[in-house]
Amino acid sequence: MDKAILFREEIEDLKIYEPGRPISEVKSEFRLEEVIKLASNECPYPPFPETIEAIKEDISEANRYPDNGCFVLKEKLAEHLNVKTQNLVVGNGSSEILRLIALAALKPGDEAIIPHPSFIVYPTITKLMGGVERKVPLENYRHSLNEMLNRINDKTKIIFLCNPNNPTGTIFYKSEVENFLDKAPRNILVIFDEAYFEYVNDNRYPNGIDYLKNFKNVIVLRTFSKIYGLAGLRIGYGIASKKIIEAIEKVREPFNVNMLAQLAATVSLEYKDEVERRKKFNEEGKTYLYQQFESLGLEYVPTEANFILVDLKRDSRKTFEDLLKLGIIVRPGDIFGYNTHIRLTIGTPSENKKFIEGLQRVAGCRSQVTSRTGVSPVKKFQ
Ligand SMILES: Cc1ncc(COP(=O)(O)O)c(C=O)c1O
DSSP, X not given: OOXXXXXXXXXXXXXXXXXXXXXXXXXXXXXXXXXEEOSSOOOSSOSOHHHHHHHHHHGGGTTSOOOTTOHHHHHHHHHHHTXXXXXEEEXXXXXXXXXXXXXXXXXXXXXXXXEESOOTHHHHHHHHTTXXXXXXXXXXXXXXXXXXXXXXXXXXXXXXXXXXOTTTOOOOOXXXXXXXXXXXXXXXXXXXXXXXXXXXXXXXXXXXXXXXXXXXXXXXXXXXXXXTOOGGGXXXXXXXXXXXXXXXXXXXXXXXXXXXXXXXXXXHTTOHHHHHHHHHHHHHHHHHXXXXXXXXTOEEEOOSXXXXXXXXXXXXXXXHHHHHHTTEEOEEGGGGXXXXXXXXXXXXXXXXXXXXXXXXHHHOBOOOXXXXXXXXXXXXBO
């Protein structure tokens, strides 16, 4: 007799991760020559030229396993961040480190406090471990750190903080988080997910690393997937007390970070000017898109990252599908509970222009003309 395979009940309600649609798939589905992807907050530019050269040379050694301890990269990162190598862990993307933290820390019934909406991985890994998700809604698109404090109880094990927050691009400030850390019990892990750290301009932005000395319960996560343009290689890292790092190391797979990723990250850290250049391009793209949204009468959430949440006052799924047919991939806001928004990654100048033209076509929005009385006509879609 056939018996159904029984999987753990924790995974029954988990949803399969839905990534941004790949370019090749959209090209073939809609028979398009040119498709742009502004859906996954990737860097629109390739890895640094020196990084590409180094990888080409290194590939001939792929018959060997990678360095399990990421020795060279950790030395370089330690210097770059002014921390000790014993305070570093490297992962197959920072997503892997998030998962390893959950694996090391959560047992069934433990609670995690999670901002909502935020990075989709936090609730997934919590539920995977049989943990309980305590969602704290954003207030005016920002983390409500006070409300997060109010939700702490004896079962709280982890608090996820996403700064800048994905999908809103908003940040919380030094003053807010210092008060938060002072009040949060020290046996709760506080995760600062700083995937977009390098893009931030606001001087009220807290650098999570500054709190590691006084708060042994803090772990900071960063990635090479964004400004360094290495998303396809999968590499990110965590910085924390030796105790936290050791716990994560115990549950880490051997050889989790491939050799090309390790080398690419190590080489890329040399090129600080290139990081600055890409940040500047991002700022220019942001300024262009803000101007366009303003002239189209569209509301957007000012961002500190490389993506923008825009309210089109129009069904987000429909906008997503209409743009897809024009070869423009964005993220529909409904997956985050924003049913009339889309989230778009800031692209190259030509990608940003193509997006705005596409938006005007699908949403029928036109630039606002100031009327003779000097009063702007109402923002509208036709
Ligand atoms: C907030 C946040 N954290 C982590 C990640 C994952 O980055 P990685 O590619 O390093 O796994 C992302 C990716 O989009 C993100 O938005």
